[in-house]
Amino acid sequence: MAYKxxxxxxxxxxxxxxxxxxxxxxxxxxxxxxxxxxxxxxxGGTAPPxxxxxxxxxxxxxxxxxxxxxPSMYNVVKQxxxxxxxxxxxxxxxxxxxxxxxxxxxxxxxxxxxxxxNTQLQRLTDPLVWRYGQLQPTSWxxxxxxxxxxxxxxxxxQGEDGLFVSAYDHGGAGGGYENTWGTGKLYFGAMKVKNIRxxxxxxxxxxxxxxxxxxxxxxxxxxxxxxxxxxxxxIGTNALETQTNYFLNHWIxxxxxxxxxxxxxxxxxxxxxxxRVVFVDPRRTVTINACEAEAGKDNVLHLAINxxxxxxxxxxxxxxxxxxxxTDKAFINASTTxxxxxxxxxxxxxxxxxxxTGLKPQDITKAAAWIAEPKAxxxxxxxxxxxxxxxxxxxxxxxxxxxxxxxxxxxxxxxRPGGGCVxxxxxxxxxxxxxxxxxxxxAVYVDKLLIEGKGGVHHIWGCDHxxxxxxxxxxxxxxxxxxxxxxDAMNAVPYGDRSAMVAAIMDAIxxxxxxxxxVDIVPTKISEAAHVILPAATSGEMNLTSMNGExxxxxxxxxxxxxxxxxxxxxxxxxxxxxxxRTFREVGKKDLADKFKGFxxxxxxxxxxxxxxxxxxxxxxxxxxxxxxxxTNGFQEPAAGLEPTVPSPPARQPGKRDKCCRDPQSKERGxxxxxxxxxxxxxxxxxxxxxxxxLSAPSDCMPMESSIDRxxxxxxxxxxxxxxxxxxxxxxxxxxxx
Amino acid sequence: xxxxxKIADLGRRRFLSGAGLMTAGMAAATVLPTEAKAAPSAAxxxxxxxxxxxxxxxxxxxxxxxxxxDDNAPxxxxxxxxxxxxxxxxxxxxxxxxxxxxxxxxxxxxxxADKTLNCPGxxxxxxxxxxxxxxxxxxxxxxxxxxxxxxxxxxxxxxxVDELLYGRLSNVL
Numbered sequence: 001m002a003y004k005x006x007x008x009x010x011x012x013x014x015x016x017x018x019x020x021x022x023x024x025x026x027x028x029x030x031x032x033x034x035x036x037x038x039x040x041x042x043x044g045g046t047a048p049p050x051x052x053x054x055x056x057x058x059x060x061x062x063x064x065x066x067x068x069x070x071p072s073m074y075n076v077v078k079q080x081x082x083x084x085x086x087x088x089x090x091x092x093x094x095x096x097x098x099x100x101x102x103x104x105x106x107x108x109x110x111x112x113x114x115x116x117x118n119t120q121l122q123r124l125t126d127p128l129v130w131r132y133g134q135l136q137p138t139s140w141x142x143x144x145x146x147x148x149x150x151x152x153x154x155x156x157x158q159g160e161d162g163l164f165v166s167a168y169d170h171g172g173a174g175g176g177y178e179n180t181w182g183t184g185k186l187y188f189g190a191m192k193v194k195n196i197r198x199x200x201x202x203x204x205x206x207x208x209x210x211x212x213x214x215x216x217x218x219x220x221x222x223x224x225x226x227x228x229x230x231x232x233x234x235i236g237t238n239a240l241e242t243q244t245n246y247f248l249n250h251w252i253x254x255x256x257x258x259x260x261x262x263x264x265x266x267x268x269x270x271x272x273x274x275x276r277v278v279f280v281d282p283r284r285t286v287t288i289n290a291c292e293a294e295a296g297k298d299n300v301l302h303l304a305i306n307x308x309x310x311x312x313x314x315x316x317x318x319x320x321x322x323x324x325x326x327t328d329k330a331f332i333n334a335s336t337t338x339x340x341x342x343x344x345x346x347x348x349x350x351x352x353x354x355x356x357t358g359l360k361p362q363d364i365t366k367a368a369a370w371i372a373e374p375k376a377x378x379x380x381x382x383x384x385x386x387x388x389x390x391x392x393x394x395x396x397x398x399x400x401x402x403x404x405x406x407x408x409x410x411x412x413x414x415x416r417p418g419g420g421c422v423x424x425x426x427x428x429x430x431x432x433x434x435x436x437x438x439x440x441x442x443a444v445y446v447d448k449l450l451i452e453g454k455g456g457v458h459h460i461w462g463c464d465h466x467x468x469x470x471x472x473x474x475x476x477x478x479x480x481x482x483x484x485x486x487x488d489a490m491n492a493v494p495y496g497d498r499s500a501m502v503a504a505i506m507d508a509i510x511x512x513x514x515x516x517x518x519v520d521i522v523p524t525k526i527s528e529a530a531h532v533i534l535p536a537a538t539s540g541e542m543n544l545t546s547m548n549g550e551x552x553x554x555x556x557x558x559x560x561x562x563x564x565x566x567x568x569x570x571x572x573x574x575x576x577x578x579x580x581x582r583t584f585r586e587v588g589k590k591d592l593a594d595k596f597k598g599f600x601x602x603x604x605x606x607x608x609x610x611x612x613x614x615x616x617x618x619x620x621x622x623x624x625x626x627x628x629x630x631x632t633n634g635f636q637e638p639a640a641g642l643e644p645t646v647p648s649p650p651a652r653q654p655g656k657r658d659k660c661c662r663d664p665q666s667k668e669r670g671x672x673x674x675x676x677x678x679x680x681x682x683x684x685x686x687x688x689x690x691x692x693x694x695l696s697a698p699s700d701c702m703p704m705e706s707s708i709d710r711x712x713x714x715x716x717x718x719x720x721x722x723x724x725x726x727x728x729x730x731x732x733x734x735x736x737x738x
Numbered sequence: 739x740x741x742x743x744k745i746a747d748l749g750r751r752r753f754l755s756g757a758g759l760m761t762a763g764m765a766a767a768t769v770l771p772t773e774a775k776a777a778p779s780a781a782x783x784x785x786x787x788x789x790x791x792x793x794x795x796x797x798x799x800x801x802x803x804x805x806x807x808d809d810n811a812p813x814x815x816x817x818x819x820x821x822x823x824x825x826x827x828x829x830x831x832x833x834x835x836x837x838x839x840x841x842x843x844x845x846x847x848x849x850x851a852d853k854t855l856n857c858p859g860x861x862x863x864x865x866x867x868x869x870x871x872x873x874x875x876x877x878x879x880x881x882x883x884x885x886x887x888x889x890x891x892x893x894x895x896x897x898x899v900d901e902l903l904y905g906r907l908s909n910v911l
Contacts, residue, residue: 008782064843
């Protein structure tokens with residue numbers, strides 16, 4: 001039977017409750033929420049002046065009201081050491097979700113650490129060390145001293161290649177610009193660690209190398225483009241369930257036809273209709289069902305292909321569209337190279353594609369028409385290509401990814417309103433690290449090396465190999481054996497004798513042992529093997545910045561205390577660096593010790609200013625104070641500068657994304673200013689010479705190469721002060737979206 | 739005394755877990771200290787016992803529109819045609835639910851084919867045979883169900899609700 005909370009009333013948020021900006025840390029969409037907190041001893045009242053919403057709460061509220069919250073949006077937590085009521089509810093003014101809450105974000109409060117209400121009590125509260133045969137709580141200094149001494153001893157014997165690292169690289173919870181910078185500065189700045197992997201894959205590489213190699217960063221449009229597209233082509237994505245509010249708030253209006261006014265405003269006399277959608281998915285998903293309910297079956301085309309045959313479908317579509325003359329020749333000439341070669345190499349007939357994909361030929365040609373057949377009046381059809389795990393986690397994903405990007409480039413759908421060739425994404429992004437060029441390509445298969453007995457010490461940040469590696473049982477067997485060697489050695493030494501302890505650990509490492517340090521917010525599967533476990537803070541327990549799937553950067557403010565002694569990851573990384581510096585200095589290795597300078601951060605804001613502010617494109621314009629003032633709408637990266645505030649800005653539609661925000665710092669100086677969201681469209685990129693590619697067999701994919709970002713680099717490409725960020729074709733940054 | 743017993747029965751943990759209980763006894767916000775007599779208040783809302791209909795009014799698998807605990811709280815009674823754990827009446831098959839979706843408050847409609855209540859807003863679905871279990875959807879709670887009794891005349895009374903209703907921070911306004 002259904003679980004019921006038996007809650008019939010909730011405390012009312014009083015008018016004087018504190019208000020903090022919150023961005024949901026669960027998925028890439030990054031919906032805006034507000035956290036309200038106030039002292040536990042009282043609540044607000046039903047009369048309008050007595051509650052935060054200024055409405056009469058003694059009456060039934062309407063659908064979609066912002067003056068209601070579910071029991072899952074409520075908790076009692078600690079804030080600056082005091083117990084407070086906490087309500088975290090969707091923010092109606094956030095353009096991402098417009099007040100919608102998902103089953104993830106609408107539970108942020110309930111999923112917070114509360115000793116009063118017994119939620120999330122599995123959270124780690126203290127550093128734990130292996131002492132006398134079990135993990136026992138200890139102080140930060142004790143735990144970090146052990147980590148530093150063992151790490152330094154391993155580096156001393158094996159060099160930095162003896163240090164293995166597993167670290168998330170994303171935004172949202174267990175990530176964000178502060179924390180990726182903290183770990184990045186430690187392992188890529190102070191050191192040049194090569195044996196490093198990412199949270200969900202056993203190496204330090206991209207999930208979408210192909211699109212980057214072609215010059216197309218994978219987050220190259222805005223959520224609003226889904227409202228403007230003539231056709232959305234969705235490949236291997238089930239957006240209603242996995243990017244819920246992006247789908248509900250931006251795809252559905254297009255499929256219902258309620259974004260037509262927006263299209264007319266944007267495109268003038270160009271022919272516009274309600275949107276259509278093409279799904280490429282072996283399964284019939286709830287997303288397809290919802291699209292049919294909204295747009296009618298005539299406007300939804302489901303290509304239920306045989307699993308793993310996407311590549312040949314895309315090549316057939318490219319062939320057919322090119323044969324029909326539906327390509328965007330001006331765009332191809334201005335922004336790509338090798339179109340003719342790609343077209344010849346990737347030539348596939350509709351019949352052959354139908355045979356292999358299991359689709360009807362007429363459905364493939366129908367999809368081609370929906371994607372690229374010119375509209376009434378001859379205007380180019382605007383198609384947004386959205387893909388996710390069904391494509392990127394398939395076999396041969398490099399070439400499949402490339403073949404899809406070919407299709408987007410050939411039809412001129414990159415960097416234009418209503419277009420885009422984008423990942424739907426997993427986590428938010430929040431990558432800020434020194435160069436990883438020393439890792440090289442292909443990146444080291446870290447988990448295989450661990451199985452082979454390589455490495456002496458392993459630092460794990462928010463990763464769980466036991467759950468997320470290939471050959472997992474063998475990995476677990478070997479990892480347990482290697483870490484048990486060290487545990488047994490530690491059991492033979494009095495814990496207080498630090499030098500004897502380190503000597504015993506090193507002796508075990510020489511015999512194939514591995515010393516394991518796990519940083520996380522909860523005990524994990526791999527932490528069963530760890531010798532030291534360090535408790536981390538998560539989103540809301542620290543100030544944390546990330547960007548969502550349309551590069552919208554926001555600050556989630558700290559609205560509650562972390563549990564026990566838990567600290568933000570960036571500060572844990574800094575304290576590890578401090579202890580390594582001290583350890584190396586003690587043994588007279590001054591040169592090594594000096595590399596660990598520059599980690600004197602006291603707060604996560606220090607890490608932000610050291611990392612994102614100093615190192616990221618446009619970071620010099622971005623501060624916590626400005627982000628706070630910009631609320632849950634933030635700005636779309638990269639920041640292009642600060643603009644003087646227009647005395648009376650032209651009227652904007654609600655939710656219009658080029659809405660501006662005052663810069664509080666400049667205001668303090670008396671000079672009013674605001675953020676400029678994005679730069680104007682860049683001039684048409686010039687063609688650049690590129691290497692000749694060998695022709696490949698028809699069933700392969702030969703990628704075109706876009707030169708867009710070669711000239712525009714990290715600049716932007718769009719109208720209306722909004723644009724796309726296009727990364728360098730050779731990925732400087734590895735960032736994942738899972 | 740009745741109220742105290744109920745609280746004791748809940749046990750300490752559940753008492754502390756009950757959000758509504760935390761401050762229910764507190765008067766409206768008073769930030770400045772003022773001398774006033776402490777005002778007692780109930781820890782639970784007091785539900786009315788309202789007659790929603792008679793079993794004669796119900797046809798199998800056809801929802802009957804009702805309202806509870808007041809006229810602004812729409813709901814349905816459904817005679818499912820087969821006994822369910824929370825059902826009342828001679829056949830143990832009568833259940834009652836709010837029809838405001840606990841996600842965003844849109845009105846649910848009954849689908850006789852699979853005995854679910856369905857939301858036109860964002861496609862959430864709730865199973866009437868499983869106590870309002872959310873089959874699929876965006877709400878973070880299952881569908882609030884009425885506590886029903888049937889008297890000897892066949893009159894059906896609602897005496898409580900087991901989850902917070904959408905659009906009100908107290909089920910009884």
